[in-house]
Amino acid sequence: MKEELIISGRMNPGIDPFLHIWHWHIPVYLFLGGLAAGILFFAALYTIMGREKEMPTAVKWATFVVPVALVLGLMALFFDLKHQMFFWRLYTTVRIESPMSWGAWVLMFITPLSMLWAASYIKEAIPDWKWKYKFMDQIMDLVDKYRKALAWAMLALAVILGIYTGILLSAFNARPLWNTSLLGLLFLVSGMSTGAAVIMWMSKDHRERKIMSMIDLVLIIVEMFFITHLFMGFMASTAVQIEAAELFLGGEFTVSFWVFVVILGLIFPAILEILELRGYKIPVAVPALLILFGGLAFRVIMVEAGQLTRYLY
C-alpha cells in the first residue's frame, strides 16, 4: 500500500484539504454567459438569414434577457475576485494564451453590443417609448442601418463566448476532469440549448416555438452524444482522468450528475418536447425550466467536481 501525507500540516485556506477556490459565482456566471451566448447566437443567425418576421422572439424579444444575464454574470465574476480593486488590470493587457483574458475582452464588446441590440427593439416592444436624448435615436438609426454587419459580429462573439465558458475550465491541465478539449464544445452546445429554451418559453408564436423546440431537441441529442464521448475519452485516458470519471461512475457525484443533469435536465425535457411535437399539450414552461435547471446543475457539478480532481496526494 502506498500512502502520501503532508506531515508539516499544510492547511492553506481554499487549498486544503481539497481545492475549493471557486465557489458558486463561477458556475452561475458560466450558466448566464452560456445562456446569453445562446440567445445572441439565434438572434444573429435569424437576422442574417433574414427571418426576423417569422422569428420575432429569437431576433427581438429574447435579447432583452441578455444584458440582464450578462450584467448579473459579470457581477458574480466581480464578487468572485479576491483583489477586486485591481479588476481593471484585465483591461490593461491582452493575453492571447489566457482564456480568462479572452473572456474579459469578449464581454467588453458583447455586453454593450447586446444592450444596443435590445435597445434598438424597445420602440417595437413599448410603442410610446421616447428616448430622453436625441443622440439615442441617432444611434438606433445606425444600429438599424448596419444591423446585418452587427449580426455577423454578434454571431462570432456569441460563439467565442459560448466556447470560452468551457475552455476556461478545459485549459487547466492540473484538473483532469476539466482537461478535455470536448468541454468547449459541450459548454457551447449546452449554452445554446439553454438559450433556445428561453426563446421557446418566451415565444407566443406557435410556429416559432415549434422551430425552437426542434432545434433544442437536436442540441440535447448532440449534448448527450458529447457526454458519452466525454466519459469514453476519460476511461481511455490516463489514471488521473479515469479517477475523475469515477467520481461520476459510482463516486460522490454519480446521483447528482445522472439524476439532475442527464435525466431531469436532458432526457426528460427531450421526451416532453417529442410529445409536444407529436401534438400532445404540454405547458412550454416545463421543458424550458428543466433545461435551464439542467444547464445550471451541469456547471455547478463540473466546477465542484473538477476541483476535487488532481495529480498528487
Add this chain to the structure above:
Amino acid sequence: MRYAMAIDTRKCVGCSDCVVACQTENNVPIGYCRDWITETVDGSYPNVEIELRTERCNHCDNAPCVRCCPTGASHIVEGGVVLVTPNKCIGCGACIESCPYDARYSHPEGYVDKCTFCNHRVVKGEQPACVSVCPTKCMYFGDLDDPNSDVAKALRNRKYKALAPEAGTKPQIFYML
C-alpha cells in the same frame, strides 16, 4: 541561467525547519505556508519504505499559472523564477486552479502568493531561506546551466525524479532518490 533545486530524499528527516524559515523570512500570514513536507509510505511492516520530501512551487519551465494569468501578474524573471506582482493580480484564482502542485494560495490581502525561490535573497548571492537553514543539508540550490553549481553537482551522480512530470509542466525541483 536556470535556477533549480535538488532535494536529497535520503537526507531529509522531515523536521519542517524549511517551512518555518520560509514563514519567517517571507512574512507568510499565519495559517499559510509556501513550502511543506510530504511523507510517502510504501508497503507495510516489515517491508516499508518511507520517503520524505520538502515541496514548494516547482518554478516550472512550462508554467501553466503564467499561461492562464489574464493580467500578466504571474510572470517569469531571470533564471526561470515564477513570481506574482501583487498590484497586477486581480485574485481570480485561475493560477491556483492551474497548478498541479497546489503551490499557490490566496493571500488574506487578496492577491495570490507563493514561493519566490527567495528571489530577494538570491539576487544578493544568498541561498533561499529554506536551503540556508536545513540542518541535514539535504537541499541544493543554484543554476542548472552552471556545471559547478551546487544543484548541478548534486544531481550529477544520483538518480532523481520530479513531481507529476506527466502534468507537462517541466518542474524544476528535483528529488534525489
